[in-house]
Amino acid sequence: MIHEKRGIQLTQNQQSRRATPPFRADQVGSLLRPERVKLARQQRAAGKISADQLRDVENEEIRRIVDKQKAIGLQAVTDGELRRAWWHFDFLENLVGVQSYEADGGIQFHQQQTKSHSVKVISKLGFGDHPMLEDFRFLHSVAGTHVAKMTIPSPSMLHFRGEIDKQVYPDEAMFFHDLAETYKQAIQSFYDAGCRYLQLDDTSWAYFCSDEQKAQMQARGLNPEALTKWYAKTINQAIADRPSDMTITMHICRGNFRSTWISSGGYEPVAEILFSGLNVDGFFLEYDSDRAGGFEPLRFVNRKDLQIVLGLITSKTGELENRDEIVRRIEEASRYVDLAQLNLSPQCGFASTEEGNLLTEDQQWAKLRHVVEIAEEVWK
DSSP, X not given: OEEEETTEEEEHHHHSOOSSSSOSBOOOSOOXXXXXXXXXXXXXXXXXXXXXXXXXXXXXXXXXXXXXXXXXXXXXXXXXXXXXXXXXXXXXXTSEEEEEEOOSSOOEETTEEOOSOEEEEEEEEEOOSOHHHHHXXXXXXXXXXXXXXXXXXXXXXXXXXXXXXXXXXXXXXXXXXXXXXXXXXXXXXXXXXXXXXXEEEOOHXXXXXXXXXXXXXXXXXXXXXXXXXHHHHHHHHHHTTOXXXXXXXXXXOSOOBXXXXXXXXXXXXXXXXXXXXXXXXXXXEEOSSGGGOOSGGGGGOOOTTXXXXXXXXXXXXXXXXXXXXXXXXXXXXXXXXXXXXEXXXXXXXXXXXXXXXXXXXXXXXXXXXXXXXHHHHHHO
8 A cells, every 4th residue: 555645655564653663753862851850959959858859859750751751642751861960971970980070161062061060981991780770760660551761872972072091091992892891781781670772872973074073073182083983883892782672773963952052064974884884773863954964874874674763853942843844854865765764853852951952841842742743644
């Protein structure tokens, strides 16, 4: 059976909802921090409530947002990263051998700068009894029949954003070996906790697409071309032994802080190594603005089992995109990748840091509902 919807040729197979992630309508992960959580964090910082009391508030709000995600029609639910201050540092600084510190300055975005914070490797790496395992167990307990999705930074981000003690790791190859082994432990530990859908968030690949950012890397003494090879090798080693019923995807974006961004440039410079060289099960790709370029780099997708999630809905503003325009862009992407391998999501989370983007919770939910409704129109 084949019929047309707004110019897209759909077969019966392409219309069906996917039984395994990523899903036709999906999400990146982070959600705006509710006011109750923000207040409780302030109270905890001031010593007015205990850590257990803060966690009770977080638990209540996570239950609420999980129920909201279910009601909207999403198949995968997240905890919104409500317990985190950062999308990456909270995870990285709790690895064995990693320590957080207050840096001289924050990360520079377009006309915005984050709080001063960073991480450094001070001893040999390991995973250990990471606190986010318990965070995931709670999410899994409230997800019910829905898929509980866990998001963590890619291994690349420890090297890209962290400082490495050369006395601990004088040899780069040994560092990346231990980093891959640490993530192998992480993947198995999350699997043992019940995780079947894990996402690696990685902004470094978008930096490799930006001439400006590559120049800044070179000024720091880094070789962008060599890094792409190291990062790809490390990621592939980290995920090589994952269980067969565990989906691992990667999210790539150009920065997301208070609705601002860092880098610009299409995927062409890294498309071949990403789509033909990384052994993940799917990619969440930022595609909400012309800063991300066109769909032409998707021609390097040569695996029939590789899923591409098109981030066509922006999480940076509250205005809803024109539905017909989104359908048209999905049709355009299907010229390079079979529609059966395409899915839809926002281009990023709504709060990569606890400050969150410049839109309301109602607008956030409307965005996610918009994703679900458009996906149902295209694939059902």
